[in-house]
Amino acid sequence: MRLLVVTQYFWPENFRINDLVAEMVARGHEVTVLCGQPNYPAGEFYPEFVAAPGKFTRYAGAEVVRVPHLARGKGGLRLMLNYASFAVSATVLGLWKLRGKPFDAILCYEPSPITVGLPAVALRASKRAPLTFWVLDLWPETLHAVGVVRSPALLAAVGRLVSFVYRRCDLILAQSRSFVPQIEKYAGAGSRIAYFPSWAEGVFDMAQAGPAPEVQARPDLFTVMFAGNVGEAQDFPAILAAAELLKDQPRVRWLIIGDGRYSAWLAAQVAARGLGHCFFLLGRHPVERMPSFFKHADALLVSLKDEAIFSMTIPGKVQSYLAAGIPLLAMLNGEGAALVKSARAGLTCDAGDHEGLAAAVLALAAMSREQRAEMGGNGLAVSAAEFCRDKLVSQLEQWLGDFARVPTRAMSGSTQ
Secondary structure, eight states, X not given: OEEEEEOSOOTTSOOHHHHHHHHHHHTTOEEEEEEOOSOTTTSXXXXXHHXXXXXXXXXXXXXXXXXXXXXXXXXXXXXXXXXXXXXXXXXXXXXXXXXXXOOSEEEEEESSOGGGHHHHHHHHHHHTOOEEEEESSOTTHHHHHTTSOOOHHHHHHHHHHHHHHHTTOSEEEESSXXXXXXXXXXXXXXXXXXXXXXXXXXXXXXXXXXXXXTSOOOTTSEEEEEESOOSTTTTHHHHHHHHHHTTTXXXXXXXXXXXXXXXXXXXXXXXXXXOTTTEEEOOOOOGGGHHHHHTTOSEEEEEOOSOGGGGGOOOHHHHHHHHHTOOEEEEOOHHHHHHHHHHTOEEXXXXXXXXXXXXXXXXXXXXXXXXXXXXXXXXXXXXXXXXXXXXXXXXXXXXXXXXXXSOOTTTTTOOO
16 A cells, blocks of 8 residues: 655654554555654754754655744744644645655544644645544644633634544544544534544563663652653643642652653743752653653653543553553543543542642552552553554554545545
8 A cells, every 4th residue: 555644743753653654664555754844842943853854754664755844933823833834835845745656545643733634635635545634632622722722713713624624534533532522523424533542652662671771760769750742731830739749758759751842941940849859851762762761660640731622632641651561640631531540550630630649649659569560560451452553553554445445535526
């Protein structure tokens, strides 16, 4: 199968689409990736890419076609310009760079923004290939939840854009079951929507990983680790408030692996609140290194703000955490929290509840190693049963192959 993947974010940025592309190539498919220039999450183009962009044109056997755009930078306006500039560039230059190249199927990866769907829709029409759209973030609801857009008129306009994109897809994949009715509102009756969650990246082999040398080995401490984007949605004010409540507990330390738009703010707050002795910011590292950092963790922290839209979300890090076999601390509402509870894979508290998070840390720290190991084992079991990488990729492969064998609505001259 000749597969085109459309995504604003791609290697060397850490996203699950990297793992999917590598796996599709390994399964014998010819994969081309249309993407932007790496600048997530810090907002500046990666120095190594700027110095030698030619080194980033192939990934795991896939051809990587990049288009120029504005970096994310700082602030909401710059972020919107980043989204818009990629959408325009990928549509205009993407069509030009991919001219004469046939495809059997198109997969669009949308962790955010929805505007990535515009070049995907244009390529669907140009290449006459079926489009599968993987929704990992709901717009316009997320824009409102993180405060980027407050205007009802503008949110309504974004809703119309969402509908435009969804109605021109042949299959829409929802990362959580709660997403399905939300997607239906914009996609319209008769749209094909399927539940398709994330999985742990193939590199998560904890048995083969050695402890990261960047972290001081302290088996006498209880280590809470957060890995991922340091942004608005992750509610670091609540995490810091919990850390403040526990800062006189000599046994508890917090490790943050990752960076993002809130990294500078977070570093300033750690210093201002006197948390430098127990709250450590270790920066961004490749996803391949995560198992080595997890070797130091007694608990893995996942959090989202107290917003209705986030209660429908299962953060992608949950699957990676489960596959690590380490108990979770989940400051979440809704489907993500329900997953951790039902799996008995950790402790949960309500989103934004810093006192509940502090209490959960102490409760987990008070457990025996055997009790925590049982929770970790429960996580591994649910990971294998519900988020098996091989099974999920095989299902996607089947969907893409089935759609590639039948004409799309665009091919027959009509739209959804």
